[in-house]
Amino acid sequence: MSDDQKPPPGLDEKLSYHTSGGLEVEWLPPLPIKYYTVAHIVQNDKILLGYKKRGFGQGKYNGFGGKVEPNESSLQAAIRELEEEAGIKAPLKHIGVLLFIVNGADKTFHIDIYYAEEFEGTITESDEMKPEWFSLSTNDKDGLPPVPWDKMWDTDHCWIPLLREGKPFRGRADFDKGESGVFIPRRWWYGLLDE
Numbered sequence: 001m002s003d004d005q006k007p008p009p010g011l012d013e014k015l016s017y018h019t020s021g022g023l024e025v026e027w028l029p030p031l032p033i034k035y036y037t038v039a040h041i042v043q044n045d046k047i048l049l050g051y052k053k054r055g056f057g058q059g060k061y062n063g064f065g066g067k068v069e070p071n072e073s074s075l076q077a078a079i080r081e082l083e084e085e086a087g088i089k090a091p092l093k094h095i096g097v098l099l100f101i102v103n104g105a106d107k108t109f110h111i112d113i114y115y116a117e118e119f120e121g122t123i124t125e126s127d128e129m130k131p132e133w134f135s136l137s138t139n140d141k142d143g144l145p146p147v148p149w150d151k152m153w154d155t156d157h158c159w160i161p162l163l164r165e166g167k168p169f170r171g172r173a174d175f176d177k178g179e180s181g182v183f184i185p186r187r188w189w190y191g192l193l194d195e
């Protein structure tokens, strides 16, 4: 197996290489893990994302999620955050894990990634997120805008398409923080979970 195909530190499951980048730099050293969630509604060729209005990742489009509180499971947190941030309930399925580290930060984000094809309730803007539908297709027939990759976390394009295909995955993405506060991808690796 070549170096780029070897899973990074922190990913211990049996994985088949999917994609990677930034091989010329080392992985960042390990940091204490904090647990987060992010949830997406994916229906045929469209995906519901939220424009983050405040807090970490402000100004980016992302799935709906946040910290897992001490009294809850990851799935309970994902369901709660989806309802708090988008006003809907959904039968979320776990599909991925992303280890996310920012150079100079004090923690590794362990992000459980969920998706659902159905939801109940009315999609509602919250004080944290403005929900919007985007097309995952290159040949959109519903008049939706394409997924705004340039306004998302930089390596999200590596795994968002796997949600539509229902392919379980694991990944790691290390970022540097530039002078103006922008997050610059440093090294990343994604693999498909062997089933």
Ligand SMILES: Nc1ncnc2c1[nH]c(=O)n2[C@H]1C[C@H](O)[C@@H](COP(=O)(O)OP(=O)(O)OP(=O)(O)O)O1
Residues within 6 Å of the ligand: 036, 037, 038, 055, 056, 057, 062, 063, 064, 065, 066, 067, 100, 109, 111, 153, 154, 156, 173
């Ligand atoms: N790289 C990447 N891709 C996709 N999603 C994310 C990342 N990095 C991330 O941090 N995230 C996600 C994971 C979480 O859903 C949010 C960050 O959580 P945050 O909004 O800070 O947590 P809350 O619990 O909602 O925070 P407050 O309510 O305290 O503001 O981004």
